[in-house]
Amino acid sequence: MFKLTTICASLALLATSVVAEDDISFSACGLIGSYYPSPHILKSSKTASSINTTFTQVFDKLIQDGGSEKYGNITVNSTSFSVVIFSGAADLREDPTLFEYHYTSGMDFQETGTNLTSNTAFPVGDLTMIFTVYTWLVKMGETWDAPITKFLPELKTLDSSSIASWDDITIGSLAGQVSGLTRTSNACEIGHSCDWNEFVLGLSKEPFLFRSDTTPIVSYAAYQLLAFAMEKGSKGHSFSNVLKEAVFEPLGMASSGLLDDKSSNQSVFAIGGLNMSQTGEPGAISIVSSISDLVRAGHAMLDSTLLNKAVTRRWLHGTYSTSNLRNGVGRPWEVYHSGSTPISPVLDAHTKSGTIGKYASYFGLVPELEAGFAILAHDSTVADRKLDLNVHADIVSEALGYFVKAAAEETVARYGGSYGVKDGNGVFGQFSITSNGYGLEVQALRDQNGADLRKEYANILEIEEADLDFRLYPTNVQDKSRHQFVAVYQDKSAPIDMGTPTCITWQEVGAVSGIAHRFWFELDESGGAARILIDQGDVVLERSE
Template sequence: MLIEAGDWIWNTPVTEYIPELADVVNRRDGKKDPVSYVDWEAITVGQLASHMAGISRGSSMPDLSERDVSSLTGLPGLSGSDVPLCISQLSCNRTEFFAYVVQQPPVVLPGTTPIYSNDAFRILGYIVESISGKSFAAVLNQRIIEPLELRKTSLLSENMSLGGLPPDTNSSGWMQRGAEAAAISMVSTVTDLAIAGKAILTGALLSGAQTNRWLKPVTHTSNPANSVGYPWVIYSGGGYPDTSMIDVYTALGNVGLYSSYIGLVPDFNVGFTILAKDSSTSPDLNAHTGVIGDALLPALTKIAAIQASTNFGGVYSSTTLNTSIAVSADSSPGLAIDTWISNATDFRATLAALNGIGKVDALSIRLYPTHLTSKRKSISRQAFRAVFQDKDEFADYGTATCVSWLGVDKFKYGGASLDLFIFEVDSNGKALAVEIPALKVRLEKQA
């Protein structure tokens, strides 16, 4: 959908693609009851994709009317007409599905808080079909499975020969409703999911700009360590404010006896996948993910610091001027500038004065990558920005507030940014020199 339509579609009302929903809006003739009926005109494609539509969990969810409720006292009796077709039979077609959905009240006001919904993803599947003029299965195969050569990924209705098949496929959840292909009806392997994860991180199917916009939060949850995206559940690891936050973009699911989990860490360009089944219920993989996060993220941070020190650490100096900087990596984020001499002057003192910092020793100068890179044959130019902070600054009444992002690109000299550093890097990733445009100087790294 992103490839064909572009991500502007996130802001388009779903009624533009789903005639059944547009018809129900027209039949209500402007009369709205926000408690009893969903205002489909107010729901966008992006809200469906980011858990923000506020609609019913799903026609596929178990209904107590399907169980023996004799032990559940206090429930009234039901007639056959009280049970919707989408509940009372194994599968419901598109007509039956929308007849059920339009009668469901909203769960919350759209756009206010994340609520998971299988129905939202089934509707997204129909939107993909509306845009492409093809079946969801055909789009899935032509746009994702075939280009990435995911040889063991398919819709359940297409391939039942893979995986650990339990004795009772009905109760296990293996046999899911085929019409819900876009929600809960796929089978895959850890290898194929790893291939898909790498394709996302490298922008194999989408442009780099679209991928960067996609891998971003949409809203928070009540847990500060969790946000949601399109359709990511974002786990924020790390021990902020003592360490930087590291976001893991995850997609997870559990159906019957099965659970799945994929996690992507764009900051380090790595990821992981977990598939599991159990004999009595779907395994809870959140605990496993926590273990991976506790072990993986600190290790990645340490490895990154070692690589940064190896590739960028050292003294850079001019061959004609008394100008130099010393760069190092430590346990904190980014690279540190320990000394900075410009034209035989301690430039740290100048920067401390510019930033209103009384003690030069309290000035922190750290370099952070901007992800802006240009290549010239075997040499690439990589831009970094410096962040200047007062290590003795009063910490906002003890809160972990960080406003350093407000000061980036703040100081200019002759139109050039004082915090811009451009490293020249060889094909092995090792820095050879650094340019500081505001000082009109190029410093070579000393052996």
């Protein structure tokens, strides 16, 4: 099993690469998820071209040399893999792929006689959990607080030696890895439907490890309960049909389905690498998919194709912490809180890793960047569940760093620069990115009468003007004609901002009267700022040409 932190640890370093400097004594404490507006990367853009050129060369060289000093070694003769990076931008729905790379090992080609393509089907293991939860949201709605016994009342009569109650287990705790249930019922087999009576009998022998909503532990049985509940809600339709009707068919995921006895005769890549008799719940580990289908799904998740946007926002968030400060848990996400230092801003990546037999997979979304990635791999020489994707993940994380750079560059191009008064001379506002934080730093700000607002705000806040860090962060309150930003003020000399990991600016937005906290950029037809309005339009500054 590869390390879950790999891709995001590299992303953490790259998240500050556009403004990185050594020995920064102050790091601006931004509002999480609001560092820059999401970049809009066209397939014909410089960023997309750079990603394709750079990382095609990286993978080519890696395969040629069997690894590198920077990334580590790979088993070229036996490991086949596919990698993709995609955008969640609405206008790229028909073709959101920005980079893809496929490699078929000599051993796999000899066995299968085929080369990997974007449509090659792989068992994706634990990635199944994402689609079980996604399907629940599409079909059953956002019912996180409802007990599972509402949908499967039979559980109330389940004989158990545990004092924990089935009524306490909610849909949210099942989806969010905090049900407290044992890992597996030992009653289901990969490639076969799971019988309810056998599942319940197996689960009754040792159902609970913890009371629900206590601590995250993976339970395959939890997702099978969701699958059973959806089957029952669909008047007996199989879980396979529920998935198809709710997600696969609407999104055109033609290569996706459940592993079953017929899969041996279908297009699953190197199916001999999977032990079809191993135990495991279909609702947790038995989906087959392809790179192209994972791109369709990832784009749909980011763009709220099948869900209400508010539901999507709530879903793409962590819900629990783990014993490591960097790692969180969602429904069913593995959330990595990336940041290069204890006081640097955090960028969350919502990921899910999967292993099954001699296959490994990795899928992730970074909502703030409207970006996602997927990796699928096979190696017939490794032990079951031991295929390592660390090298591939490191490379993909560097490619995602280009999105951060693009976001910073687009922010400056669209909103930065000089502003003045209409029909007047001189600079009344100056906004730019800096080396010690995200957002737009307000380097100068005066009202129409020439009063120095930056100095005035520093006096009100009792901060030396030279020590005032004054930044604007984008919100998602926007339309085609305007975009709202909010102001965050910090004292660069304050010990809390220099030596400790505490970041409490989220408590301070709008807390002090007499200083502006709401800034509106009015946009022109190209989407760039034409002017800025402070608070209720008390100050209006025109962007300079």
